[in-house]
């Protein structure tokens with residue numbers, strides 16, 4: 001994933017995280033899982049994406065090893081939750097201009113990671 005970060009661009013990652021959370025706000029299944037204050041959650045998500053696509057490791061400097069599956073254990077993530085999560089990330093991605101190969105690599109990552117996060 002090393003060069004993806006540069007191809008995506010830092011500002012685009014921040015935009016994707018922001019647009020994703022705009023979708024979460026309107027989601028009757030997912031919104032109750034998230035904290036009331038979505039601003040710090042949006043920042044955690046953005047910093048994680050920066051790191052996972054090959055940018056600075058500020059996420060781990062602040063939060064430690066991602067251990068994302070474990071961090072998601074408190075939430076019941078079934079197929080429907082995953083489907084909704086994918087809808088919001090897809091909408092966010094579609095609102096951003098990206099080179100198509102870059103978009104496809106990111107979407108493949110999200111598809112796989114969201115399956116991995118299911119725990120129910």
Ligand code: HEM
Pocket residue numbers: 030033034035040041042044045048063068071072075077081082085110113114115117118
């Ligand atoms: C499959 C459906 C998913 C659901 C329902 C879900 C739900 C949640 C919830 C409720 C939180 C807590 C918000 C917070 O306080 O930060 C969270 C955190 C987080 N999620 Fe997800 N998530 C899903 C998939 C994913 C995927 C695929 C990724 C990675 C691409 C991801 C990345 C994160 C990150 C980085 C955090 C913050 C972790 C931390 O540092 O505490 N999530 N998620």
